[in-house]
Amino acid sequence: GQNIDQPTEMTATEGAIVQINCTYQTSGFNGLFWYQQHAGEAPTFLSYNVLDGLEEKGRFSSFLSRSKGYSYLLLKELQMKDSASYLCAALDSNYQLIWGAGTKLIIKP
Amino acid sequence: ETGVTQTPRHLVMGMTNKKSLKCEQHLGHNAMYWYKQSAKKPLELMFVYNFKEQTENNSVPSRFSPECPNSSHLFLHLHTLQPEDSALYLCASSQERTSGADEQFFGPGTRLTVL
Numbered sequence: 623g624q625n626i627d628q629p630t631e632m633t634a635t636e637g638a639i640v641q642i643n644c645t646y647q648t649s650g651f652n653g654l655f656w657y658q659q660h661a662g663e664a665p666t667f668l669s670y671n672v673l674d675g676l677e678e679k680g681r682f683s684s685f686l687s688r689s690k691g692y693s694y695l696l697l698k699e700l701q702m703k704d705s706a707s708y709l710c711a712a713l714d715s716n717y718q719l720i721w722g723a724g725t726k727l728i729i730k731p
Numbered sequence: 732e733t734g735v736t737q738t739p740r741h742l743v744m745g746m747t748n749k750k751s752l753k754c755e756q757h758l759g760h761n762a763m764y765w766y767k768q769s770a771k772k773p774l775e776l777m778f779v780y781n782f783k784e785q786t787e788n789n790s791v792p793s794r795f796s797p798e799c800p801n802s803s804h805l806f807l808h809l810h811t812l813q814p815e816d817s818a819l820y821l822c823a824s825s826q827e828r829t830s831g832a833d834e835q836f837f838g839p840g841t842r843l844t845v846l
Contacts, residue, residue: 626773653832664735664821664837665774672832709774713832721773 650715
């Protein structure tokens, strides 16, 4: 079956760095997305990786290893507004998005 | 209005009621989606429309009935729901369904409670 695993919850301190991991098992692979969802709001797109390696976008970076079925989202210089759920989703061979349950990130002062 | 809008934002209904959720996208996209989001569970794709044609129905019970009159509007008609249908219903759009690597733009969702 197809599956996405990511931690349920993580806690980090304002100003620090946090890495949210995601492992995936899909029938074929056409890329991996990360979305951010603040409580009571719409998920918003953060990144899309289809090739191995690290992509940096400001304070946020996303990494992909296709051979390991693994991705992570790296958040630097954490701010209180980064408190949110982070959703990992893999695109399978039929271009279906397989979603993880999300990682709730709690930022403490 | 910009992006993807959904109405109502909150809905409480009894099991015998009939109600409809509305979604509108102002992005010029051709694909629209309905998702169900329950606490601590992955997003569940319910229906997909591409150029107004339904392309996917992921074994959704018939008490949920989608309607897509044009590429900008999507409805989800609800009738005789069950308490386990209580969830956040999210609408999303993307450029096209077939080019699956397009990011999806989500609306804020309708929080549905079935009593």
